Amino acid sequence: MKGTHRLAIRGVVLVYLAILIGLPVVFLVVKAFQHGFGPFWSQITQPEALSALLLSVEVAAIAVPVNAIVGVGAAILIARHNFLGKRAFDTTFDIPVAVSPVILGVALVLAYSRIGWFGAPLARVGIMVLFSPLGITLATMAVSLPYVLRSIVPVLLEVGTEQEQAARTLGAGRLRSFFQVTLPSIRWAVMYGITLTIARTLGEFGAVLVVSGNISGRTQTLPIYIYDDWDQKFDVLGSYSDALILALMSVLVLGILAVLRKRERKLRVDLA
Amino acid sequence: MATALDTQMPAPSRSSSRGPSGWRRLRSKLALPLLAGGGGALIVGYLSLIVLIPIAALVSHGFSLSVTTHGAGIEFWRWSVSIGWKTFWSAVTATGAKQAIILSLWLSLSVAAINAVMGVAIAWVLVRDNFFGKGLLEASIDLPFALPTIVAGVVLLAIYGVDSPIHVDLFETWMGLMLALLFVTLPFSVRAVQPVLASLDLESEAAARTLGAGGLRTFFTVILPSLWPAILGGFGLAFARAVGEFGSISLIAGGIGRTTTASYYIYNLTQGFLWTGAAAVSTALLLISLIILVTTNVLSRRFQKRTL
């Protein structure tokens, strides 16, 4: 490829990425610290911000393990077994990701809140879905559903069943074989999926926004707090500061993912 | 052989490892199907709870589905199902809704197209080019994917917003919306194409060159055809993502008028407690996305058959 062509393409790409990603990120940092470190710090340590962060973490603490376990179980079913309706089963996991989070939020409200199908019976038992952490948790579990599953299935298929067969001939039962052979052989993929899930649960916005109602002073996760700061209170510094925190978390997540990818590759050295 | 193993193998207590009694044998035979079936049932229950039932409720409300029972409840053949087509249709064709849907569609199509082109260019640079700082580039591609969408909105408005340091204010403009959508869909377009490009057979390109083809011709006749399925796949993913995008849009979109996307419109309906309308427009959007997804899947598969 000609030298000038190469430079031209490189140039176009660099300019595009600078406009789209580079400059905005730089200016986020600039804006967050535009009044110095002090105001930045006080913004992120405001009690409302901290309780929003706490709620985000609590919701993640439920959503991530549940989706991890479901992901592992479903992955084994999909990769190792054949059953009627497997294709539909597999596709269902992709629905929350293919659909707008706002639509998911509306769907959850129409299913479980008082104006929806099960709202009345649920309310009688004292379960409130709309405007509550329960609803937020449900929404978060839905949007972060398939990441663990999708990370694991290709690895399960690639690793194959020979190691488990070997374990069987050596006397291992199903449980031992699962915990000592199957799970370790996919552990980096599981970590990868869990990391993606964590990032997704901490960052979820649209579905949670719909489910948590529009009362100011509503139950807020951190993303909603950022939105309210900007949209309702016009407190841009607050938004910039907390957005930076979440952005840093994303960068951390990317770093972890890169490390996990390398570890996985080391294990996967061609064993032919 | 270096070392002779002491061949005095002690007779181990084999009795414990021989065939177990009939009951234990039966139990271990049943264990797997029971576990798989039970686990599967639990998972299906979970899926129903958070995905299937809500979507069903959404579509049912969207079409104002109502089931009336005549006579005793169990005799379902006496039930009549009524679908509120009129309500659905009026909600979907209300001016605001129509505008919003059309805006979302053409925005998403354009964004998917732009990033399809840029995706190939970026993948090219990442795979075939080398320069200082390329690693940083590689890592930054995933940033829009890992970043919470609301943060993406804040990030973009930091420089392109109302108090823009470079005096480019894209607040409440369709350019701003487009920028946000380009941002969030970029990783899909790039990562769809990159691995395919990386695994391309360099030899067929070399062959083309020995036969006299120049760089551009080689690209269009040898490389591009093999990339089509991946490009189409990336287009489909980017489009679906763009249609549904909300977080980054929510800060840029304007209330009424030319900058309300479909998702923002639905959100506004929910703020006004107009749930049936929200359900109707949501259902319409779902159907449109489904059609586009199926189309791109079919097209990409057809292209796949043509390539080796």
Add this chain to the structure above:
Amino acid sequence: MSISLSHLTKHYGKTHAVEDVSVEITHNSLTAILGPSGSGKSTLLKLISGLESPDTGTVTIDGEDMTHVDPRHRDIGFCFQNYAPFRHMNVAKNVAFGLKVRKRSSSEIETRVKELLALVRLEDKAKSFPSQLSGGERQRMALARALAIEPRVLLLDEPFGALDAVVRQELRQWVKELHAQMPVTTVLVTHDQQEAMEVADQLIVMRAGSVVQAGHPLALYESPATNFVHEFLGPSTMFLGEVTRPHDLELVSVYDGTAKGRIASIVSLGFEAQVTVELSDGTTTWVQLSRNELSKLGLRVALLVGVRRRADADF
């Protein structure tokens, strides 16, 4: 421990992988199941191991009916074609796995693992991971792992298929020596007839799911039951309508041969030569000669020669 297979059948949908196979494997023998790919040999091995269940028939090990017994309880050692190492465990832990399942004490495990690693000459790789080993080393580890549980039967599924020629040779010899030292009823599946001939004292030839012939390797080589066995076990050529070994033919003067023809080509392979002869009846046959014979006869292409069976040929 002797193995007795009786009327084993295994179908996968329309594929008849194993069809009515009955075979006896003697105690402490090294038996090779030989056949082309698709002949059902791997399936047969899996049936013996219990990793697959037969549709009909029985598997009897040492007098006990094991047909429906889980592989866990059959006391067999199994080596896979791609070694199936536990990638996340180091070599020592891999070998120790079966012993841990059997709840042996850690000191006992440690001693035994050391013994086995010394046996397979991997002592200095105890802490290495499978991804750091070569193919041959991985296979030796797999063997050590299988032997650790003192199995009564050792099953090897094309254990040397993925290795290069030199390593394959070495391991082949080594397995033979190991078996001589530590006799365990061993069954080896392979498609390499040279390997089977070198290593086994009992040979079972399979084709399309059935056993074609079974017995001592030399017996099969010298008295093949069918043309397939003849051709599979060694070089063969057609001479006067019969399948014959090329080294059982010799070249003589036109008048002394049972058939005559012209030499079409002479290929010298260093230690031996292959001479192709176009016979007068239109067929082509080839004869294998030693280097000495070749130089003595002074052959050249297009020469008229006679071909006949050697007097000392085995029929």
